[in-house]
Amino acid sequence: MASTDATPRTVAPAPSAPGRRPARRSRRRGSRAVAIAFLLPALAVNLLVIGGPGASSFFYALTDWDGFTTPSFTGLENVTRLVADSNFWNAISHNAIYLLTFITVPMAMGLGAAFMLSRIRRGTAPLRVIYFVPYLFASVVTAQVWKNLLSPSSGIASALNKIGITALDDVFFFGDTRLALFSVMAVDVWQFWGFLVVLFLAAMQGIDQSRFEAARIDGANAWHEFWHIALPGIRPTLTFAFMIISLWSLLTFNFVFVLTGGGPAGSSDVVALLVNRVAFEQLQAGYATAIALAMSFLGALLLVIFHFIRRGEEEGL
Amino acid sequence: MSALASTDRGTTAVPRASGGLRRTPLSYTVLGLVAAYSLVPVLMLVFNSLKSDLELGRNPLGPPQNPRLENFTEAWVQGSLGRGMLNSAIIVLGTVVGVWICAGLAAYALARLDVPFKGGIATYLFLVISLPVQIFLVPLFFLWSRLGLTDTLQGLIIIYVAINTPFATLLLRSFLVAIPKEIDEAARIDGANELQTAVRVVLPLARPGFLTVGIVVGLAAYNELLFAVTFISEPSTLPIATAYLNFSQGFTQQYGLLNAAGVIMVVPVLVMFVLMQKKFISGLAAGGVKG
Structure with a gap:
């Protein structure tokens, strides 16, 4: 604090209003420039990484760009290709399954656990921590733990062998087209649901106890209390959770990438993986950008829907 | 969810006092099971980090018998x-x-x-x-x-x-x-x-x-x-x-x-x-x- 040690004026008396006016006006003009200077670092980084490339997506999506050479404009060719692309519909259907699973299963688990935690007398804090710990794990490590546990030759299957049960010996959770996507989601739920407990518990603890x-x-x-008081009491948090889960389900990448790579035979493919594959393996950057934009439009659509839901809530209150 | 609904059958008679007490054991059971669900894989990670591959084959889930810190x-x-x-x-x-x-x-x-x-x-x-x-x-x-x-x-x-x-x-x-x-x-x-x-x-x-x-x-x-x-x-x-x-x-x-x-x-x-x-x-x- 270089400015305050020179004089004992740190605790300045409130200056009288009339005397300050002219000074304030002249400061205003300069202050706009100062304000912009303060925004500059954030703005520069944002434009370089997000704004610029994001805006250029709208151009590249309409070209045959390969990432390196000069793209040529192909109009809506990428769009018609996208509509007919079975890989895209396959991937996006898995994102839809992801979304439906995540707005139900971890949601119910999180709400149930948070409600019970809010009612017990002792142990709330340590239990909350226990549920939260998996959320701190890097997804690569979580994936490895579950790969071990669910492998046909080790983990649970091999433990069951010791007591004579061989039922899991040829169940390939991540290698079976019928099971891969659900196995990946199960691992993701294990890691993620504790986050919802923390979120919902904090909201439920904010409800006026006298209502209960x-x-x-x-x-x-208990069911009545849960359904008629706890749930309505945390409605804004619920809407928020629905929103972020929906958006995240469109983006999901990590566990699919690490556990199955989208396979076997595309049975667990999702859009984020498809974009990466098309862009960086097949070097069809223009088309990959078109896929990514389609996905972003879906995200924007979800945002608009939730915006109206939230507005409706505010009006309803 | 059904566990929640069934927890306090009969608590309506004396709402507050027994409500708190009666609900608790079932809640703790459920919460404890869920805590195990969260913790067991974490525990597996720690256990298995201390086993040789030979021991992993013999003892896939239990605690390590001769912990191998060289891992x-x-x-x-x-x-x-x-x-x-x-x-x-x-x-x-x-x-x-x-x-x-x-x-x-x-x-x-x-x-x-x-x-x-x-x-x-x-x-x-x-x-x-x-x-x-x-x-x-x-x-x-x-x-x-x-x-x-x-x-x-x-x-x-x-x-x-x-x-x-x-x-x-x-x-x-x-x-x-x-x-x-x-x-x-x-x-x-x-x-x-x-x-x-x-x-x-x-x-x-x-x-x-x-x-x-x-x-x-x-x-x-x-x-x-x-x-x-x-x-x-x-x-x-x-x-x-x-x-x-x-x-x-x-x-x-x-x-x-x-x-x-x-x-x-x-x-x-x-x-x-x-x-x-x-x-x-x-x-x-x-x-x-x-x-």
């Missing part, structure tokens, strides 16, 4:  | 984890400091200064936080390769700074608007210029906000995978996550070493978590990130 007491006096059971 | 040194060497850890430390530090500078200044401008199109900027930040990274990923990759930034740590750091700054800006702004304006007025009257006011007077008061940002951003940079695998393939610049991935793909049979490497990767995060548990939980809930 009043309901109890009226003869409400 | 850790062998994994460290064979997986090039030292290099990965160093790279990740540089990436995490660079990202956190970069975000602090960019987001701190931007948040100060939005909270305190006369910024044109303030509402538009806030909307843009929100959009950037929400929209898929795929919207810029492909052009960015080829831009980076033209600029010679692929396979470099600084290339990855710049990307992470850009991705995390929007959220950090909005978070820090919410901390800054809570700091009374009289404080910076006083500094200005004392002759401090705007940068001095921001960096020496106001921003230090938002230290909890910076700590939260540091935790969220640091963890995200440490665990990040999509950009790491896409932008870095040169072994000497691999961060720990992709170094681990390469290790696991090269040595699929050495489960003991892989688990040891996993423990090595997770321990720094868990130590930080234990030290700053409350901050971690509130911060990650505020800035939710998911792989």
Whole structure:
């Protein structure tokens, strides 16, 4: 604090309003430049990484760009190709399954656990920590743990062998077209759901306790308290959770990439993997950009939907 | 859910007292089972990190009978984890400091200064936080390769700074608007210029906000995978996550070493978590990130 040690004026008396006016106006003009200077580092990095390349996507999506040579404009060719591309529909259908699974399974688990945690007398804090720990794991490590556990030749299968059960010996959780996607989602749920517990518990603890007491006096059971008080009481948080889960489901990459690579035979492929493959293995950067944009439009659509839901909530309150 | 509904059959008669007591055992049972679901795989990781591959075959799930600590040194060497850890430390530090500078200044401008199109900027930040990274990923990759930034740590750091700054800006702004304006007025009257006011007077008061940002951003940079695998393939610049991935793909049979490497990767995060548990939980809930 170089400016304050020179004089004892640190605690300045409030200056009188009339005397300050002219000074303030002249400062205003300069202050706009200062404000922009403060925004500059963030703005520069943003334009370089997100804004510029993001905007150029809208151009590249309409070209036959390979990433290196000069692209030539191909109009809507990429769009018609996308509509007819079975790989795209295959991948996006898995994103849809991901979305539906994640807005139900971890959601129900998170809500249930958070509600019970909010009602017990002792142990809330340590249990919350236990549920949260997997969320801190790097997905590469989580993937490895579950690969070991679910491998036909080690982990659970081989432990069951010791007691004479061989049922899991030829179940390839990540190598069977019928199981791969669900196995990947199960691993993802294990890592992620504790985040929802923390989110919902914090919201539920903010509900006025007297509402629960009043309901109890009226003869409400636990289910009633959950359904009629706890859930409505955390509605904004619920909407937020639905929103981020939906958006994340469109983006999901890590566990599919590490556990199955989208296979076998595309049975667990998702759009984020498809984009990477088309762009960086097949070097069809223009088409990959078109796929990515289609996905971003879906994300934007979800955002708009949730925006209206939230506005409806605010008006309803 | 049905467990919940059935927990307090009969509690209606004496609502409060028995309500609390009767519900508790069932809740604890369910919560305990769920805790096991969360913890057992973590425990498996630790157990198996101490077993030789021979013992793993004999004893796949139980605690290790003769703990083999060499797994850790062998994994460290064979997986090039030292290099990965160093790279990740540089990436995490660079990202956190970069975000602090960019987001701190931007948040100060939005909270305190006369910024044109303030509402538009806030909307843009929100959009950037929400929209898929795929919207810029492909052009960015080829831009980076033209600029010679692929396979470099600084290339990855710049990307992470850009991705995390929007959220950090909005978070820090919410901390800054809570700091009374009289404080910076006083500094200005004392002759401090705007940068001095921001960096020496106001921003230090938002230290909890910076700590939260540091935790969220640091963890995200440490665990990040999509950009790491896409932008870095040169072994000497691999961060720990992709170094681990390469290790696991090269040595699929050495489960003991892989688990040891996993423990090595997770321990720094868990130590930080234990030290700053409350901050971690509130911060990650505020800035939710998911792989």
